[in-house]
Amino acid sequence: MNIGEFQEALFAKGREAGFAEMEIYYANGRSVSVSVLKGEIDEYKNAQTGGLSFRGLIGGKMGYSSTERLDQESIDYLLEEARSNAEVLENEEPEELFAGSERYHSVNTYSPPLIGTVPDQLIEAALSMERIALDADPRIDMVRRSATSVSESEVLIVNTKGLNCHRQHSSASASIYVLAKESKDAKETVTGGWFDFSLRSFDDIDVEAVALTGVREAVSKLGANTVPSDNYPVILRNDAATSLLSSFASVFSAESVDKGFSRLKGKLGEQVAGGNISIIDDPLMENAPTSKAFDAEGSATARHELVKDGRLLTFLHNRKTARKAGAANTANAAKGGYKGMVEVSHHNLYIAPGTDSLDEIIRGTDRGILIVELQGLHAGTNATSGSFSLAAIGYLIEHGEIVRPVNQITVSGNFFELLNGIETVGDDPRFIGSCTSPTLKVSSLSVSGA
Structure with missing residues (x-):
């Protein structure tokens, strides 16, 4: 049963079972990855992950359930599980399903042929990077990891109030991690590495440049010593x-602010950085690996300036934090997988x-x-x-x-x-x-x- 057929059958049976409103969040991913070591394949993986979460309103309460399988047996399980925990769960506040935004931007992050990259090409690229790194400088003692991968994923959010959001994402990557020492007998070792990606084709990645950059990153650290305090x-x-x-990105989350985990609380409109600093979250960027047209609640995403010329303009919100703060929703709802709770997170956060x-x-x-x-x-x-x-x-x-x-x-x-x-x-x-x-x-x- 494909996801479209499953969703229709689930909602039809859910109505018969007494669910007034229903929603699914479906996430699926597939990847092929290769790593080599000493001229041999060290690891080859062809993995598929994903599943579906369901929430439904029954008897005035919202119930939840999830499954990894799309079959008739799972439909019965999802409805029964959601009904059961709706009876015992105490929701902090009434939940409403979102009917969708008026308009969604187009974000192209998917190239269908990419996942079909021939495994032999991935293997040869990983082997080639290892050879290039070892030949590039005699101080390279070992290539600890030379790896390539292609992947694709999709997210679908559909509910009975009219929301129907679907996105697909694909990417290819190549990475290397090397160990260097001044001579074979030297005790001091240093490490370095590099990484590159493409959202369109594995051929776009310059694997030679990845290998040589990784080498430079490592050997440039040889002979390092400390400095006076x-x-x-x-x-x-x-x-x-x-x-x-990245370590401090959470300070811009309205969730963190509300819980008192950010020193930016109460500073909207104030100068919090130098006048040369602007911080932006832009989920609509071209060729950025985390761009997306909608968030984990199905809200249409948009570019937001959090800090402009040093002044704090807004925090990142999902629908719940926006309601609580009386602020505009910035469409920054996030889920850590299909089973995850809805939280707040950035999409493409960057300093201008x-x-x-x-x-x-x-x-x-x-x-x-x-x-x-x-x-x-x-x-x-x-x-x-x-x-x-x-x-x-x-x-x-x-x-x-x-x-x-x-x-x-x-x-x-x-x-x-x-x-x-x-x-x-x-x-x-x-x-x-x-x-x-x-x-x-x-x-x-x-x-x-x-």
Whole structure:
């Protein structure tokens, strides 16, 4: 039974069983992935995941159920399970199904042929990246992982009030992770890697560039040492800045604000960052992997400026938080899978880029540290207070030039203070996930080293 047939049969039988309103949330995904090690296939996976959640109003109460199978037996189970827990669940507030938005933007994130990429092509690309990396520099001791994948997914939300939203997504990726040492007998080892993707075709990915970039990321860290503890001007390269922004993205969620988990509570309309900082959530971007036309509740998505020229304009809302706050719904409802509860999350959250390149920012720094990797983000950040203390890897800058790699340092500060201390915003955001930042130069951060 396909999803369309299943939904029709479920709603028909649900009406007979006394359900006044009903909704399904269907999510399905398929992926083919390959990883190689020492010239051999290390792992090959052809996976399919997904399922369907159901909610229905019966006897004035909303009941819930879910299944992984689309067959007649599952229809009976879903209705009985929803009826049973409707009788015992105590809902905090009455729930209403959403009839849908008036208009939805078109977002193209699906290429049907992509999932049909021949497995041999994925295997050869992974092997090729491994060979290129090993041949590129004698200091590459081992390719720990060389991997390729293609995937596709779909989400369907349909209810008896007229909502009918469907989206499909496809992507291809290639990644490499290498280990380097100065010589075969050397004890010091460093790691590095790189990743690229395409939403259209695996052929769009330059696997040679992925391999060579991964090599450069690793060997450039050889010979690293610490620096004296001090306050330094710090350049957070785009990937490090993205990691930091991602760790604190929840402070813009109305859910976090309502629970007292964000220092931005009560600051709408106020200056919360420097005038050179604008933070945007744009789910309608082209060629961004997390773009979408509707959220987990079926609300039409749109571009929203959360912070404009340093001033806080809005939080991210789903329908529930918007009602509670008396604010406009920003269509940021999210679910962690088809069984998940509806929460609030960003789609494509990013700091608006500036005009300076990374090279220009480095040249404009007389003495400072360029950070390319932050570690311990889960344990070393506190989204409520904004404080962070993170192990970091990077490079020492003197007189506008990189002079050597740096490790064994810890960088500390406060995210909210950092937003007000950004001297320069780079021109280099790299949209490879749901959160993105260009390179950021911060006037001063505490660095603990020697």
